[in-house]
Amino acid sequence: xxxxxxxxxxEYVESASGKLFDNVNPANGQVIAKIHEAGEAEVxxxxxxxxxxxxxxxxxxxVAERTEILHRVAAGISARFDEFLEAECLDTGKPKSLASxxxxxxxxxxxxxxxxxxxxxxxxAFEMATPDGTGALNYGVRRPKGVIGxxxxxxxxxxxxxxxxxxxxxxxxxxxxxxxxxxxxxxxxLGEVMNAAGVPAGVYNVVHGFGGNSAGxxxxxxxxVDAYTFTGETGTGETIMRAAAKxxxxxxxxxxGKNAGIVFADCDLDKAIEGTLRSAFANCGQxxxxxxxxxxxxxxxxxxxxxxxxxxxxxxxxxxDDASSNFGPLVSLKHREKVLSYxxxxxxxxxxxxxxxxxPEMPAHLAxxxxxxxxxxxxxxxxxxxxxxxxxxxxxxIRPFDREEEAIELANSLPYGLxxxxxxxxxxxxxxxxxxxxxxxxxxxxxxxxDLRTAFGGSKQSGIGREGGxxxxxxxxxxxxxxxxx
Ligand code: NAD
Numbered sequence: 001x002x003x004x005x006x007x008x009x010x011e012y013v014e015s016a017s018g019k020l021f022d023n024v025n026p027a028n029g030q031v032i033a034k035i036h037e038a039g040e041a042e043v044x045x046x047x048x049x050x051x052x053x054x055x056x057x058x059x060x061x062x063v064a065e066r067t068e069i070l071h072r073v074a075a076g077i078s079a080r081f082d083e084f085l086e087a088e089c090l091d092t093g094k095p096k097s098l099a100s101x102x103x104x105x106x107x108x109x110x111x112x113x114x115x116x117x118x119x120x121x122x123x124x125a126f127e128m129a130t131p132d133g134t135g136a137l138n139y140g141v142r143r144p145k146g147v148i149g150x151x152x153x154x155x156x157x158x159x160x161x162x163x164x165x166x167x168x169x170x171x172x173x174x175x176x177x178x179x180x181x182x183x184x185x186x187x188x189x190l191g192e193v194m195n196a197a198g199v200p201a202g203v204y205n206v207v208h209g210f211g212g213n214s215a216g217x218x219x220x221x222x223x224x225v226d227a228y229t230f231t232g233e234t235g236t237g238e239t240i241m242r243a244a245a246k247x248x249x250x251x252x253x254x255x256x257g258k259n260a261g262i263v264f265a266d267c268d269l270d271k272a273i274e275g276t277l278r279s280a281f282a283n284c285g286q287x288x289x290x291x292x293x294x295x296x297x298x299x300x301x302x303x304x305x306x307x308x309x310x311x312x313x314x315x316x317x318x319x320x321d322d323a324s325s326n327f328g329p330l331v332s333l334k335h336r337e338k339v340l341s342y343x344x345x346x347x348x349x350x351x352x353x354x355x356x357x358x359x360p361e362m363p364a365h366l367a368x369x370x371x372x373x374x375x376x377x378x379x380x381x382x383x384x385x386x387x388x389x390x391x392x393x394x395x396x397x398i399r400p401f402d403r404e405e406e407a408i409e410l411a412n413s414l415p416y417g418l419x420x421x422x423x424x425x426x427x428x429x430x431x432x433x434x435x436x437x438x439x440x441x442x443x444x445x446x447x448x449x450x451d452l453r454t455a456f457g458g459s460k461q462s463g464i465g466r467e468g469g470x471x472x473x474x475x476x477x478x479x480x481x482x483x484x485x486x
């Protein structure tokens with residue numbers, strides 16, 4: 001059976017403890033590989049390698065040399081596109097049609113975009129008067145922050161990991177990555193690409209394992225990591241923030257959401273239906289930016305519900321290799337248990353199940369997979385946990401509203417503030433409402449349209465900090481002021 005090993009100081013290594021755990025294909029429940037679980041020794045070795053590389057050739061390279069290497073990393077991912085695609089789809093179960101146009105190309109782009117970006121960012125300079133009349137000159141320089149701990153989730157494994165590693169390396173840092181225990185393969189495979197591209201040993205390190213009392217906790221407890229960047233659940237973010245407080249290490253947290261879509265009667269209904277279908281059901285609903293609460297103006301409520309139901313029922317459920325399928329399984333049976341508990345709760349809370357609500361019947365060879373039906377509810381109270389908690393499954397609740405202010409109030413009513421989508425053809429309303437939504441990103445008449453130069457992150461309990469474009473530099477560099485007395 002294939003084994004997935006740590007990648008430390010440019011080499012694949014096994015766990016000294018010999019501890020292995022299963023990597024399961026969520027489409028059929030079969031074990032596809034054994035993953036080495038890191039103990040404190042492997043995490044320490046990875047951090048030491050990263051520290052040494054910072055002081056070694058990587059730290060001495062010019063920006064031009066470093067970014068040229070990162071372009072080779074991007075090209076290396078593209079050259080091995082099919083291998084990355086296969087690995088990502090085996091780990092996650094997601095349709096190849098989806099991963100081939102989002103996960104893998106964006107994984108490569110995260111290196112080339114940030115390699116280009118760091119070359120063109122100015123800093124500041126201030127001339128200052130001094131009492132003796134000679135004056136002083138202040139100027140800013142950016143320096144790498146150091147060794148960055150990267151902890152990533154399972155929903156978009158390569159994309160969300162490289163979204164952090166790309167800018168971290170472009171800024172001259174070194175990294176120790178702890179991918180999700182559910183989806184380690186592409187993060188491990190990237191080590192080969194790094195070596196082939198000429199990334200010096202120790203710049204990119206990977207340790208596998210779980211969160212608490214495993215690789216994740218060992219990494220966040222390690223005193224020689226300078227900062228942590230994390231994507232995952234809000235509760236995990238709190239735990240990581242507590243660990244990072246020891247030694248006053250900085251954190252960048254991209255956390256959970258319970259995102260609202262607002263559909264006004266003056267929208268283009270075709271666009272609103274298409275966009276809401278994607279935002280509720282793409283990647284089997286496992287997108288942090290996805291819409292789980294839909295507020296629809298009352299005059300078009302019935303038509304919207306009927307058309308969204310038709311769209312959900314037209315989704316083609318199937319395994320990654322099935323070219324006609326656009327709806328895969330959840331990431332694991334454990335996650336399905338959680339999603340199904342909300343499906344049950346919705347019924348207990350008196351929801352009308354418009355469609356779905358259970359497990360689809362699958363052919364025998366897929367019956368062991370984590371399949372679940374796309375699900376739509378109406379009729380729940382605003383305080384039902386189904387409407388207030390992140391489910392992270394292919395489901396949404398639709399509720400009517402009468403006034404614009406009411407829709408804004410509903411959208412803003414939860415402690416999360418990650419993303420929102422507004423559907424209206426009235427430009428004044430679009431700007432007026434978008435400005436009032438408490439979220440890090442608001443789409444008007446679209447969803448998941450991402451320009452990597454723009455700020456990305458959550459407000460309220462959906463995160464701390466912004467990454468993307470020059471904002472990534474705020475986190476991945478130290479801005480130092482040099483004051484020269486003339
Ligand atoms: P998770 O928080 O369970 O796990 C994320 C990572 O943290 C994994 O690698 C896990 O092993 C690790 N981890 C868990 N406990 C830890 C601990 N105590 N110490 C150190 N590391 C620990 O999240 P998940 O289930 O993998 O991902 C789904 C969640 O991620 C959802 O809440 C989703 O909204 C969120 N998410 C947010 C964004 C965003 O950009 N805001 C993007 C994608 C996913």
